[in-house]
Amino acid sequence: MREMVVVGAAETKFGRSESSYRELAVEAGRKAMADAGIDAGRVESLVLGSFSPGTFINQEHVAPLVASELGLDHVPSTRTENACASGATAVMTGLMQIAAGMHDVVLVVGVEKMTSTPIGEATSILAEAADWESEAKAGLTFPGVYALMARAYMHQYGKDRSMLDAVAVKAHGNGVGNPYAQFQKAITVEDVRGSMMIADPLNLYDCSPISDGAAAIVLTAKDVADQFARPGIPFLGFGQASDALALHERDNITSIPAAQIASQRAYKMAGIGPDDISIAEVHDCFTIAEIVATEDLGFFEPGTGGDAAISGKTGRDGTIPINPSGGLKAKGHPVGASGVGQIVESVFQLRGEAEGRQVDGVNYALTHNVGGSGATCVVTILGRGE
Amino acid sequence: MREMVVVGAAETKFGRSESSYRELAVEAGRKAMADAGIDAGRVESLVLGSFSPGTFINQEHVAPLVASELGLDHVPSTRTENACASGATAVMTGLMQIAAGMHDVVLVVGVEKMTSTPIGEATSILAEAADWESEAKAGLTFPGVYALMARAYMHQYGKDRSMLDAVAVKAHGNGVGNPYAQFQKAITVEDVRGSMMIADPLNLYDCSPISDGAAAIVLTAKDVADQFARPGIPFLGFGQASDALALHERDNITSIPAAQIASQRAYKMAGIGPDDISIAEVHDCFTIAEIVATEDLGFFEPGTGGDAAISGKTGRDGTIPINPSGGLKAKGHPVGASGVGQIVESVFQLRGEAEGRQVDGVNYALTHNVGGSGATCVVTILGRGE
Numbered sequence: 001m002r003e004m005v006v007v008g009a010a011e012t013k014f015g016r017s018e019s020s021y022r023e024l025a026v027e028a029g030r031k032a033m034a035d036a037g038i039d040a041g042r043v044e045s046l047v048l049g050s051f052s053p054g055t056f057i058n059q060e061h062v063a064p065l066v067a068s069e070l071g072l073d074h075v076p077s078t079r080t081e082n083a084c085a086s087g088a089t090a091v092m093t094g095l096m097q098i099a100a101g102m103h104d105v106v107l108v109v110g111v112e113k114m115t116s117t118p119i120g121e122a123t124s125i126l127a128e129a130a131d132w133e134s135e136a137k138a139g140l141t142f143p144g145v146y147a148l149m150a151r152a153y154m155h156q157y158g159k160d161r162s163m164l165d166a167v168a169v170k171a172h173g174n175g176v177g178n179p180y181a182q183f184q185k186a187i188t189v190e191d192v193r194g195s196m197m198i199a200d201p202l203n204l205y206d207c208s209p210i211s212d213g214a215a216a217i218v219l220t221a222k223d224v225a226d227q228f229a230r231p232g233i234p235f236l237g238f239g240q241a242s243d244a245l246a247l248h249e250r251d252n253i254t255s256i257p258a259a260q261i262a263s264q265r266a267y268k269m270a271g272i273g274p275d276d277i278s279i280a281e282v283h284d285c286f287t288i289a290e291i292v293a294t295e296d297l298g299f300f301e302p303g304t305g306g307d308a309a310i311s312g313k314t315g316r317d318g319t320i321p322i323n324p325s326g327g328l329k330a331k332g333h334p335v336g337a338s339g340v341g342q343i344v345e346s347v348f349q350l351r352g353e354a355e356g357r358q359v360d361g362v363n364y365a366l367t368h369n370v371g372g373s374g375a376t377c378v379v380t381i382l383g384r385g386e
Numbered sequence: 387m388r389e390m391v392v393v394g395a396a397e398t399k400f401g402r403s404e405s406s407y408r409e410l411a412v413e414a415g416r417k418a419m420a421d422a423g424i425d426a427g428r429v430e431s432l433v434l435g436s437f438s439p440g441t442f443i444n445q446e447h448v449a450p451l452v453a454s455e456l457g458l459d460h461v462p463s464t465r466t467e468n469a470c471a472s473g474a475t476a477v478m479t480g481l482m483q484i485a486a487g488m489h490d491v492v493l494v495v496g497v498e499k500m501t502s503t504p505i506g507e508a509t510s511i512l513a514e515a516a517d518w519e520s521e522a523k524a525g526l527t528f529p530g531v532y533a534l535m536a537r538a539y540m541h542q543y544g545k546d547r548s549m550l551d552a553v554a555v556k557a558h559g560n561g562v563g564n565p566y567a568q569f570q571k572a573i574t575v576e577d578v579r580g581s582m583m584i585a586d587p588l589n590l591y592d593c594s595p596i597s598d599g600a601a602a603i604v605l606t607a608k609d610v611a612d613q614f615a616r617p618g619i620p621f622l623g624f625g626q627a628s629d630a631l632a633l634h635e636r637d638n639i640t641s642i643p644a645a646q647i648a649s650q651r652a653y654k655m656a657g658i659g660p661d662d663i664s665i666a667e668v669h670d671c672f673t674i675a676e677i678v679a680t681e682d683l684g685f686f687e688p689g690t691g692g693d694a695a696i697s698g699k700t701g702r703d704g705t706i707p708i709n710p711s712g713g714l715k716a717k718g719h720p721v722g723a724s725g726v727g728q729i730v731e732s733v734f735q736l737r738g739e740a741e742g743r744q745v746d747g748v749n750y751a752l753t754h755n756v757g758g759s760g761a762t763c764v765v766t767i768l769g770r771g772e
Contacts, residue, residue: 001486001487001488052446054438054440055440055441057518058522058523059518060469060514061467061468061469061514061515061516061757061758061761063467063468063762064629064630064631064644064757064762065630065631065761067628068628068630068761074627074628074629074643074644074647075627076478076627076628077468077762078475078478080464080465080467080479081447081449081465081466081467082463083446083447089464092462092464093466093479093482095486096479099482099487100486101387102387102482102485125440128440128444128445128446130447131451132443132444136444137444241460242432242450242454242458242460242461242462244450244454245447245450245451245454257460258450258460371447371450372447372450375447375451375454376449376463
């Protein structure tokens with residue numbers, strides 16, 4: 001298989017935006033092309049990751065819409081949807097187009113416009129990523145789904161919510177250093193505990209926000225990467241896996257098998273293991289999700305991820321910094337953009353361009369993008385290149 | 387690039403079904419695997435083409451849902467959406483996974499469940515494939531969009547609706563021979579002219595129906611194709627292209643540039659031209675669309691496609707049989723399934739298994755799947771194999 005690299009990366013600020021869906025996608029796409037030093041004529045294909053524009057903004061068929069707004073000339077354009085993993089799924093789809101030798105330059109954009117929808121309605125739309133027939137139709141929305149997972153984890157391992165507090169405080173602390181983050185203000189344990197209960201045991205500060213935003217990368221093959229302005233940041237490994245949508249169809253709900261399998265595939269392809277990873281951008285849609293992720297990815301043993309968060313091992317100066325960007329929790333979660341944004345942040349970190357949030361000595365960055373409660377997971381591993 | 391082949395093909399009957407979305411997808415997927423002589427354990431990846439399950443049935447994240455219902459074991463699963471070309475886009479995505487060497491066996495399923503939605507609401511949902519800001523928001527739904535194209539064509543070339551009548555009568559006549567077709571009853575010119583006006587000049591019988599249905603193919607590479615029960619039917623060429631969503635952004639509306647470009651790419655890859663094609667399954671969402679398609683694909687000169695239809699050149703015994711299946715018009719148009727269904731029909735014809743609708747001497751079959759009013763087009767060319 002050809003070796004694939006990122007030669008351009010950019011994102012909009014995540015959060016409540018005055019910009020429309022197409023304006024956000026165009027902003028990120030143009031900035032990524034500018035970063036790569038190319039104009040629209042060099043792009044051979046567009047892959048767009050987006051979760052539910054049909055319900056959020058009454059617009060499907062968004063891939064050719066964004067392609068034409070970007071001035072891409074009749075290129076093949078494809079939208080991928082895999083719930084909150086729509087973005088990383090778009091990246092995987094773009095990687096295959098290059099690996100196949102079909103295209104040399106693929107622009108991948110992830111985008112979502114959510115804040116123009118009333119919050120209750122947005123929560124209902126998000127619930128369409130759960131199993132409608134057995135979960136969402138009965139009112140089980142995602143805060144409830146992850147609350148069930150949190151309760152099961154706390155019961156199984158005898159933990160309390162201190163671990164959740166630690167994840168929230170760390171996330172917001174990291175967001176302070178990220179100009180793209182929705183929340184750039186530090187919070188305390190008291191803030192987390194004092195915030196409104198959403199679905200016991202999850203409070204408001206345990207939940208990622210509703211956000212607008214877009215992120216984009218320019219993908220190419222290593223064999224042509226010297227034609228671009230920026231050095232290629234290589235994909236050393238990637239893996240994707242699926243599972244049943246509904247929680248009740250899983251053997252246990254304190255881990256996510258799709259994440260374990262996807263990461264094992266990515267590690268095997270890269271020829272490295274969890275101990276080699278310098279930083280990880282993981283899918284912390286809720287605080288409990290980050291704790292489970294750090295176990296699924298092999299950074300900590302099952303049942304110990306919460307304690308690791310409390311002890312500071314996942315902080316920016318810890319043994320394995322998790323979500324130096326602030327993560328979905330503080331950076332924001334414009335669904336289709338989130339997975340692409342994880343890769344953008346990883347590229348910035350690997351280039352040493354992450355400014356106030358730069359982690360020292362980043363050699364390998366891992367991204368972990370989850371759809372729903374774990375029915376989709378995509379893991380990628382990027383390296384520094386030459 | 388590896389040579390890709392179809393080793394399994396199947397579909398449900400299209401039309402109003404008692405089966406749910408997931409039941410339809412599972413039926414088509416299981417039948418395709420059975421046709422290939424494999425069980426679920428052999429499938430390495432699922433690609434699902436579906437237009438708007440989030441609005442039709444409140445269910446997004448449908449790829450892992452269908453994967454798990456089919457018993458596929460944690461395989462990567464990806465949904466593609468490109469309006470009414472979501473199905474062929476899924477096929478393209480699956481082809482890339484094989485061409486890249488990432489997977490050897492990919493199951494592609496196209497599916498839509500539309501009839502549980504009231505007809506007016508379904509038309510609104512379909513309009514989300516047009517440009518919401520400049521078309522759909524103002525009430526321009528797809529019958530209106532294609533009516534504008536029909537009026538422009540009739541004005542530019544001095545034609546009347548006789549050409550539309552000819553397409554409708556042929557489609558329903560072909561549907562009589564297709565057990566998978568929604569409509570299996572012949573109609574007359576008088577029936578077409580006497581049917582309710584939908585959007586002048588298009589009457590009810592100029593429009594494809596609202597349908598439920600699913601279609602599936604098993605894709606593999608020629609280098610491993612001898613492991614399956616059925617001989618591989620090769621993809622000799624394929625092409626995909628995009629354009630602006632809104633009609634007013636096009637230079638003219640009596641042809642579809644994305645279809646011209648996609649077909650030129652497919653012809654070039656296959657090393658053949660329009661004169662070599664034995665049959666074509668084209669995207670006749672409205673009668674005018676088939677006439678324009680036969681010109682865009684190079685079968686007839688611009689402005690002569692209507693006369694060709696009237697003279698019988700596109701009939702089952704004509705010089706280039708168009709839509710021997712009955713097409714979207716009579717076979718039905720369960721949006722995400724339609725593009726995959728075109729390939730299923732082509733496989734049946736190339737194998738000589740199309741029974742009552744079999745065309746003699748089929749060596750090359752072309753499929754043409756369009757999204758919206760032409761913002762997406764995917765063209766594939768299949769051959770007989772060895």
